[in-house]
Every structure is written in C-alpha cells, then in structure tokens.
Amino acid sequence: MSRPLGAIVDALGGRLEGSPETPVSRLAPIASAGPDEIAFVAQARYAGQIQTTRAGSLIVPPALADAAAGRGACIVCDDPYLYFARLSQWWRAQHDPLPKARIDPLASIHPGAVLGSGVDIGPFAVIGEGVHLGDGVRIGAHAVVEEHARIGEFSRLGPRVVFGRHCVLGARGILHPGVVVGADGFGFAPHDGAWVKIEQLGAVRIGDDVEIGANTCIDRGALDDTVIGDGVKLDNLIQIGHNVQVGEHSAMAGCVGVAGSAHIGARCTVGGGAIVLGHLSLADGVHISAASVVTRSIRQPGQYTGVFPIDDNADWEKNAASLKQLNRLRERLKLIEQALAAAQISSKTP
Amino acid sequence: MSRPLGAIVDALGGRLEGSPETPVSRLAPIASAGPDEIAFVAQARYAGQIQTTRAGSLIVPPALADAAAGRGACIVCDDPYLYFARLSQWWRAQHDPLPKARIDPLASIHPGAVLGSGVDIGPFAVIGEGVHLGDGVRIGAHAVVEEHARIGEFSRLGPRVVFGRHCVLGARGILHPGVVVGADGFGFAPHDGAWVKIEQLGAVRIGDDVEIGANTCIDRGALDDTVIGDGVKLDNLIQIGHNVQVGEHSAMAGCVGVAGSAHIGARCTVGGGAIVLGHLSLADGVHISAASVVTRSIRQPGQYTGVFPIDDNADWEKNAASLKQLNRLRERLKLIEQALAAAQISSKTP
C-alpha cells in the first residue's frame, strides 16, 4: 500500500522537490524513517535531523528547503506539523476508510428514534426512544444512546459509549470507547450525618468537532447544563463535574479532574493529572501545567504551575521535613534580621 | 409541565408565603432563575441574592422570611438546601418517573438467577447463575451481574456496570454507567524479577443507600472482603483498592485513589484527586482536601491538606528550585543563629 509522493502533493498542496514518483509506504518518525517512508521536520531548529535521517521523503519548512532538497525528495510547506496532521488524515482515508454504513441486526433501536441517512449502528448498540442521530452518524458496538439524546451529523461514538438522556452532541464529534456523558453530577445535601441526593435535572451540551478520550466522564448538570464548547479536545480518564463550562478549543490531557461549576475559558490547556477545583474561573488562554492543582480563579492568561519537584527519596524526605517548619524558618529569619538591625549590621540589599 | 407552588408545600412541607397558585415550571439557580422558576437561598448571609433574583418563588430560611415575602412568593423552612434536595427528587418523580419495569427480551438471564418482583432488566444485560436481584431492582443495558452476586431491593445499576461474582450490594444503591465492582485486587508476590499473581479470593460488600459514580472501580479483597459502609457516596473515576474499608456516610469526590487495606472512618470526606496510601487509617470525621496525599494514618478529626500552591510558572520555578535546597537553607539558618549567639547578638524571640 504505497503512494507516490506526487499524489500527496496533489491532494494536500505544498511545493514538491524531487521526483513525484518517490514511493511512500508509511508515515514515520524521523529518527526511524526508512527509504520508502515520509517524515517531517517541524522547525528550522531541528535542521540537524535532515542530515541523519534515512527517510526517503521529508516535509520541511521553507527555511530548510535547500538542505532537504539537497539530500532527496521533499515537500516544502509553511507548517510541516499541520501538513503532517492532514497527511495522516489523507493516509487513513486512503488505506483504511470507514466501512460502508450498515445497521447491525443485533442492535436494539427504539421505533421512536430518528435516524439520518447513512447512519451506521454496531452490534448490541441501544438507541432509545426519541433519539435523533444526524446524517452519517456512527454508533459503535454496545454504545447506549439514551432517550431523547441528539447526536450531530458525522459524529462517531466508539464501542460502549454511554450517552445520556436529553444530552446533545454536535457535528463531527469523536467519542472513544467507554466515555460516559450524562451520568448524575455529584450532589447531596447533608442531613443528620447522612447525605440526601439532589436529583440532577440538567443535561450535557457538547459543541461541534469535540473529541473525548476513552473512559472519560462528563456529568449532567444539577439544574442548568454542563457545557463543552466547539473544538474541545479531552484525553482519556478525565472527570468533568456537573455544570462545568469548557470554552471552545480548550484541550485537556489524561487524568484531569474538573470539579463542579468550574468555568474554563477558551483556548486553555490543562496538563495531565491536574485538578481544577469547583466554582472557580480560568480566563481564556490559561495553561495549567501537568499535575498542578488549581485552587483559585486565574484571571490572566499565561502558564501556571504547582508541583512538588521530584527528588531522590532521601533528599525529598529532608526537604519535606523542613517544609513542615517553613513558616517557623521564616519567623526565625525575621528575628535575625531584626537582631542585626539592632546591632547596626545591615542585611538589606545594597 | 408546571406545578403550582402550593403542590410543593403540600408534598414537602414548609410555610408558604404568597399565592399557592404561583406557577413553577423549573428549578433554577438563583442567579438565572426567571419569573416562573423556583430557587433557594441556603443561608442568611446570602440575603443580598433576594433583592437581585428574578425568581418567581424562593425557598428561604426563617431569618430571610420577611425579606423574601416582601418581594414575592416563598417557602420558609429550616434548611433550604435540604428542602431543595427533596424538591429535586419530587420534581423528578413528577416529571420523569422511572418507566414501568420490564425484562428486555434481549437480556441474557441464567435460569438459576432469582429475581424479585418488579425487577427491570435492560437489553443485553447479563445475569449470571445464582444471582439474586431484590424487589424493584433495575439493571441497565449491558450491565453484567456475575455469578452469585446479590443486589438489594430497589438498587439500580446503570448501563454496562460490571458487578462481580459473589459481591453484595445493599438496598437503594445507585451505580452509574461503567462502574466495576469486584475486579481483582492488585496483588503479586515478587519472584526472580517477575511477579506471581495472588488470586483475589475475597469479594466486595456494599451497604445500603450507596451511590457510585461513572467508571469508578472497587476491587475485591485478597482474602477478606472490601467493605463499603451504608450511605457512602463515591463520585466518578475513583479507585478503591482491595480490602479497603470505607465507613458509613463518607463521601469522595472524583479521581480519588485509595490504596489497598486503607481504613477510612465514618463521615469522612476526601476531595477530588486525593490519594490515600495503603495500610493506614483515617479516624471518623477526617476531611482530606482535594489533591492531597495521605501518607500516614490520621487519628484526629479535622481538615488536612497537602498541596503545592499554584503560581505563575516563573515564580513557581524559582520557589521549586529553592525547595530542593530547603534543608540546606535550614542548616544555614541554624549556623547564623549560632554565630550570632557566639557574637552575643540575640536573635531569639524577645
């Protein structure tokens, strides 16, 4: 399953240097790419890779065009990483296209569900009463779309996604296996040492072009809806609490937890394992480093971090022990400064 | 689907101020509630909300009765948040009652399973040999109840819950989609640089009135059982290791991990993303802040925290670098104090 380099340029643009007949049998990382494989160099500062790679074809930025053309075939384009992303899509469509849509006879489809044209439904999927599936929607094996949910056109639910009642997904969404959208938010009123359940009467509304990773959970709202904006990308095993709002084109890496009613702006990123507490706001363009804990609202865009630096265990133990006395150390330091001042020894910045 | 305010008071009590005919079409947050919606004010210190809300009806504590009645209809009660929780349940029962129980013909039910009256079983559910389902139990689509498990009366398993062999769930439990109860605990003996599996011969026993969030996992015990007490509430994506014990009415937010053989007391709370290490104990009434790591037993009730404060990245980098020298800083401080003492300059607290 090889394609000539020229076919790629015909489909995706860019300037071809070298023979359009150069065969491309695989997309590969530049470090391991072989003679009939294509790799990319994202930026001019990685120019050194051009000399060492064995890749038969390269995708390079204009600044590296001469260096790349000097060694073999290449495609010159403004943004090689973006080009590569589009190439990956083209490649999949060429080699591994979606199978022809069919409705598996083993699916359970309520007669009151409305199915668009070209809908694909896998074995043992369950489509509830009043569900609306847009044109070209694909529902994986064992997926459950509960009553009155709506799935926008060309969205795809992987195997055993649960998409809850009255929830809405926009167009071109991708939900990976095990995603749960619309389980109850975590709401209880304390009473006599026990908890009284607050029924979660809201739903989840998800915009267009959203991708949600495996086993990620997005809870339905208590009263209003939980809202995920257009273009949001969520990795695996993420927890989104009830009434959270995530602004458009924000992205979160695996294992993030966002507590209830947090509002995350547009074009934010949240690193893996970070925790965002509830009832706070992140401005647009806030970037949270992996494993950081957001305990307060952040009003200014920028990068924010809060992680205990890892160390060998013996050193960590010493520093951690000192940390528990840090406030006392600070007081001792102040006393010294005062004593030196009294003794007329200056310890101030000159 | 509107209800008159008087019907709410008839059902749930409280003192009505204003017209019992006031229409209520939705429960709403106070900030966005409209003229035919009802909201609550939990405490007197939120009195200011009464003046600004557009809510047609309010639920308020006695201290706010006059202020609320002065602007429109209201229900006066001792604990508005609790009242609101009960109202949410009543509202759901009115507008969205559970459908009539039925056994889907596409479910796989072992002839040796025992089903109480009024049991509901969804499509493609699997009920194993020797399973006992109490009266009014509801089993969602694709849920799997393995051999000899017991589900107490009126408990509800969401779609694709897996409830393991010989495990027990009490009455009125709610298990959300993707919950796994009774997978093997993580136990291996090291041998020659590899791991030898320890079969997990215990089960999981869960009390009454327990709610478990989507994709949460509770492992079976190695020898004895893992035990979850009455009234415990677990949010989504929580991991409970083998032989953990969770005391009654404790609650944990999303993404918490509790390692094997930890014993958590009654009426504890564990914030989202916190980690509790194995083989330790938390007393009753211990509250762990979100994302904290419990590395030792805690014998006294109270609030406990251990989180690196988030900061803008540049400041964090400087402080984190200093943190790795903290113990050295402490030693330098001590040397200064000794030097000052030798020089007869007092740096002690006066």
Added chain:
Amino acid sequence: MSRPLGAIVDALGGRLEGSPETPVSRLAPIASAGPDEIAFVAQARYAGQIQTTRAGSLIVPPALADAAAGRGACIVCDDPYLYFARLSQWWRAQHDPLPKARIDPLASIHPGAVLGSGVDIGPFAVIGEGVHLGDGVRIGAHAVVEEHARIGEFSRLGPRVVFGRHCVLGARGILHPGVVVGADGFGFAPHDGAWVKIEQLGAVRIGDDVEIGANTCIDRGALDDTVIGDGVKLDNLIQIGHNVQVGEHSAMAGCVGVAGSAHIGARCTVGGGAIVLGHLSLADGVHISAASVVTRSIRQPGQYTGVFPIDDNADWEKNAASLKQLNRLRERLKLIEQALAAAQISSKTP
C-alpha cells in the same frame, strides 16, 4: 470445601510440620485467621504474630520453623509470601475452576475470525474480521475485539474490554473489565486557534503475562506502536499515552498517568496516582513513590519522591504561604550571610 494440609504440601512443596490431616477451609490474614484456616508469616521480624494468631496452620520461613512448629501445624519454605501466592492459585483452581469453555450463541463473531481450540466467548461479545484468538482464550461478556487484533493463548479478557484493531496481546494476559486498548492517542496540530486531528496510525503491542486493571486505557501509537513488555502489571484506572514503552516486569498502581512517548524501563514501579510526563525516560529499576510527578528523565535506579507533606489545614496554610516566598527567603538568608561576613562574624560550618 476443606483440604488437608498435606494436600497443599503435595502440590506446592515445602516442609510439613505437624499432621498432614490438619484441615484447611480458608486462606486468611494472620490477624483474623481461625483454627481451620491457614495464614503466612513473611519474614522473621514478624515472629511475634506466631504467638498471637489463632490460625490452625502457618506458612513460615526456616528461621521461624521451631517457633511455629511449637504451636501447631506449619509449612516451612524459603519464601512464604511467594508460597502463599501459589497457594492462592492452587486454591482457586481447586474451589473455583474456570468453567468449561463455550461460545455463547449470543456473541457476534465475524466469519473471518480465527479461533483456536478451547476458546470461550461470552454473551454479546463482538469478534471482528480477521481477529485471531489463540488456544484457550477467554473473552468476557460484551468484550469487543476489533478487526485484525490478535489475542495470545490462554489470555482472558473480562467483561466489556475493548481491544482495538490491529492490536496484539501476548499469552496468558488478564484484562479486567472496562479496559480499553487501542483508542486513539491524543494528537493534534494547532492551527488558527483550533486543533487538527493527527490520525493515530500505530497500534498497541502487549507482551506475555501482562495483567491490566479495570477501566485502564492504553492508547495506540501515532506512527509506531505503544509497547507494553512481558510481565507488566497495571492496576485500575491507569492512562498510558501513545507511543509509551513500558519495560518488562514493571508495575504501576492505580490512577497513574503516563504521557505520550515516555519510556519506562524494566522492573520499575510507579506508585498510585503518580504522573509521568511525556518524552522522558526512566532507567531500569526506578521506583516512583505514589502521587509523585516525574518531570524529567531519571537515569539512575532508586526511589524517587515529590509529594507535598500533608498537614492539618491551618499549618499547611502557613507553610504554603511561606513557600510562595521561598526564593525570597533564600535571598534574604544570603544577604545576612554576607552582612555577617562583612562584620567578621563567621556563619560557616566550623
């Protein structure tokens, strides 16, 4: 279902002290073991347990043989914990053997799938085109094995595992319920404030004797494969990003997140809730403490930790506030040292 102690020794070896007819009805923790139960004492330093336990039989190391034999029946062996692991396996095989293999008529099996001998497939499982299941493979209810995946001999997939297209699992693997192998890795190119999907063209390759806990996710590679070595043990709710490599016999506890392209050596351990950032390497034999965040490559074996010590909340607040000024404290300390030096007061280590 009792077994004589002699039968255990016949099957598993060790030196029997006392009557081979001593009945054993259960394996039990030493603290709660009763007269017809067997428990183990792992090491000589736990000798005190021998005097207090009510266990009818004990498994002990040679150093404790006399003490144990003096109180009742025992098995003497070099490694009681390992012996106990093997006993747990023998016990399960005796009391709770795997049921006879059968192919459930409610499974959906593509005619182009290849099934070895003695394969067991549960109800509603889905086996795709070109799948290869080795001899003795067991596929749980609702498990989905996608096109062209290969499952090695005697491997077992629990209920509703999703095992992705073209992915490979070795022999004797155990995948617990809800595992997702082969969902897309999290890869996007930024473009005009949005994200362009990078199709994930690699797969996941998993070695022999691997165990994977409930709801854990292992993403497929972007170009090359994600690789899990022989003998690796992963607990529940773990996220393994695309193109991660995990060396043989490494083990990770629950809730760990490993970001894309991280390379973890052989015989490493990663404690629960730890986060390993992407594109870094851990040498063989690196041990990461629970909840630590690995932000850099680690080249030397050893134990590494980075956790904020938990404290009562009031003390934590003071120390956390001081921590945000730590770098400034360090500068103040330096100024004091300089001032003392100028005043000819020595604060250096004598």
